[in-house]
Amino acid sequence: MQVPASFDYRRATSVAEALELLRRYGEEARVVAGGHSLLPMMKLRLAGPELLVDINDLHELDHIELVGDELRVGALTRHRTLLESPLVGRYFPIVHDAEKVIADPPVRNRGTIGGSLCQADPSEDLSAVCGALHARVVIRGEGGERVVPMADFHQGPYETAVGVGEMLVQVRIPVLPGAGSAYEKVERKSGDWAVAAAGVALTLREGRIADAGVGLAAVGAGALNLDAVQELLNGGEPSEALYEEAALLASANCSPVTDGRGSAEYKRHLAGELTRRALRRSVARARTAQGTTGEA
Amino acid sequence: MRITVNVNGEDRTREVEPRHLLVRFLRDDLELTGTHWGCDTSNCGTCVVLMDGEPVKSCTVLAVMAAGHEIRTVEDLADGDRLDPVQQGFIEQHGLQCGFCTPGMMLTGRALLDRNPDPSDQEIREAISGQLCRCTGYLNIVRSIRWAAREEAAVAAPEATTPATATATTGSQA
Ligand SMILES: Cc1cc2nc3c(=O)[nH]c(=O)nc-3n(C[C@H](O)[C@H](O)[C@H](O)COP(=O)(O)OP(=O)(O)OC[C@H]3O[C@@H](n4cnc5c(N)ncnc54)[C@H](O)[C@@H]3O)c2cc1C
Ligand code: FES
Ligand code: FES
Numbered sequence: 001m002q003v004p005a006s007f008d009y010r011r012a013t014s015v016a017e018a019l020e021l022l023r024r025y026g027e028e029a030r031v032v033a034g035g036h037s038l039l040p041m042m043k044l045r046l047a048g049p050e051l052l053v054d055i056n057d058l059h060e061l062d063h064i065e066l067v068g069d070e071l072r073v074g075a076l077t078r079h080r081t082l083l084e085s086p087l088v089g090r091y092f093p094i095v096h097d098a099e100k101v102i103a104d105p106p107v108r109n110r111g112t113i114g115g116s117l118c119q120a121d122p123s124e125d126l127s128a129v130c131g132a133l134h135a136r137v138v139i140r141g142e143g144g145e146r147v148v149p150m151a152d153f154h155q156g157p158y159e160t161a162v163g164v165g166e167m168l169v170q171v172r173i174p175v176l177p178g179a180g181s182a183y184e185k186v187e188r189k190s191g192d193w194a195v196a197a198a199g200v201a202l203t204l205r206e207g208r209i210a211d212a213g214v215g216l217a218a219v220g221a222g223a224l225n226l227d228a229v230q231e232l233l234n235g236g237e238p239s240e241a242l243y244e245e246a247a248l249l250a251s252a253n254c255s256p257v258t259d260g261r262g263s264a265e266y267k268r269h270l271a272g273e274l275t276r277r278a279l280r281r282s283v284a285r286a287r288t289a290q291g292t293t294g295e296a
Numbered sequence: 297m298r299i300t301v302n303v304n305g306e307d308r309t310r311e312v313e314p315r316h317l318l319v320r321f322l323r324d325d326l327e328l329t330g331t332h333w334g335c336d337t338s339n340c341g342t343c344v345v346l347m348d349g350e351p352v353k354s355c356t357v358l359a360v361m362a363a364g365h366e367i368r369t370v371e372d373l374a375d376g377d378r379l380d381p382v383q384q385g386f387i388e389q390h391g392l393q394c395g396f397c398t399p400g401m402m403l404t405g406r407a408l409l410d411r412n413p414d415p416s417d418q419e420i421r422e423a424i425s426g427q428l429c430r431c432t433g434y435l436n437i438v439r440s441i442r443w444a445a446r447e448e449a450a451v452a453a454p455e456a457t458t459p460a461t462a463t464a465t466t467g468s469q470a
Contacts, residue, residue, distance in 0.1 A: 003316075003317065005315070006313065006314075006315055007315060009297065035361065036338060039357075040338060042315075043336070043337075052314065052358075054360075080350075103426070105423055106352050107338060107353065109351060110353075110357070190425050191426055
């Protein structure tokens with residue numbers, strides 16, 4: 001039987017109390033949200049916090065709301081809630097594409113967006129999704145809040161910009177008119193982590209691609225240089241030739257390793273091919289979105 | 297830590313270590329061994345119980361995190377001698393062989409029908425997709441849950457919509 005090493009447990013009744021506990025215990029304290037990444041790591045002794053601060057009662061962190069031109073998603077929002085939200089589906093089909101293939105229903109009933117991003121596992125699907133969407137995250141600490149772009153949030157595998165005594169409270173995703181987005185993932189079996197995955201988000205302006213975002217999962221730790229792919233796409237006219245170029249660049253700019261899920265070579269191939277497929281679908285969806293807004 | 301968890305409608309209070317897993321709490325402390333325990337890594341789904349009505353893998357929930365919540369286990373499905381339609385479905389459609397996955401499968405079926413009384417086969421498959429069965433090939437599990445859906449619809453429908461066929465009702469609503 002796998003049991004974590006001993007730890008103390010506190011159930012926070014407010015964000016302020018959670019922050020106070022995190023500050024007091026410093027490096028030895030960890031937030032527990034869904035627990036579906038942290039508890040397995042504790043069972044395997046890959047993590048050994050002295051204190052778990054349970055944030056599951058902090059309902060103010062469980063929300064999805066449209067504020068101005070961004071969607072605000074609380075850190076404690078579960079995978080399942082995201083999947084079932086029509087608001088999320090309408091503006092960000094990429095999130096629903098991904099959520100359908102993240103783990104399985106019982107895991108999605110527990111796992112949260114905040115936990116996914118803070119776990120900072122290079123295979124985490126929502127990291128690639130939020131990267132493609134150019135999301136920003138809100139980190140709260142004793143001194144107040146700071147808003148950090150996804151590009152600066154992950155500082156390496158399992159490392160984030162969340163400091164000691166801080167927590168992630170919200171994810172903010174810009175809503176762009178006429179946007180299209182999609183997520184493509186290859187997994188070995190239903191509910192498994194990605195062999196490789198790619199997410200794309202973009203808008204079309206006068207027939208040309210703008211605001212392109214690309215995110216890859218499971219093909220390399222930390223700083224993937226996808227700026228080059230985004231720069232290539234911006235201003236380009238959608239065409240198979242352009243997707244081909246983008247696919248080649250995505251392939252070239254990732255750093256997969258061979259493991260039980262596949263060889264580095266295969267994953268590199270997938271990174272390109274899945275980028276291409278996500279591009280096709282994003283453009284098709286952007287066109288549909290513009291068609292409907294045009295009529296309205 | 298002293299915790300109180302509402303299990304199958306009853307508040308159960310125990311002294312537990314924070315690292316105690318919900319599956320152990322149910323099986324060892326409350327002796328509700330209907331909840332099975334397999335991989336211990338949140339992969340197989342045999343440990344699924346309902347937490348506030350929704351399936352969760354109890355090997356990956358701390359008992360202390362379940363405090364103040366409602367847990368439902370397979371022991372609660374039958375009402376005395378009357379089986380839940382989902383249980384009856386597993387009998388009618390041969391939904392089990394060794395029975396190892398069965399408690400979790402039935403609870404997931406129950407939770408699905410509570411939300412969606414008329415699921416498609418695809419929706420049933422999706423609902424049980426986090427749970428492994430090494431015996432049945434899943435087909436009969438899907439049939440069992442579908443059987444339960446039809447049974448519940450049949451029991452509910454006659455009085456409500458087709459009074460002409462009311463003689464067919466068995467009055468099993470008790
Ligand atoms: C069987 C299985 C299959 C899975 N398959 C996939 C998959 O295919 N794709 C995928 O993307 N994921 C997958 N996951 C991971 C799943 O999505 C996790 O639930 C999720 O990654 C973590 O969310 P959580 O809320 O459970 O986080 P937790 O486990 O509670 O926390 C994870 C980490 O984040 C920290 N943390 C959590 N919330 C905050 C916060 N608000 N502020 C600061 N730090 C915080 C914790 O301290 C911990 O370090 C799988 C998990 C399992 C068990
Ligand atoms: S024992 Fe919990 S998922 Fe296998
Ligand atoms: S009946 Fe044997 S595992 Fe499902």
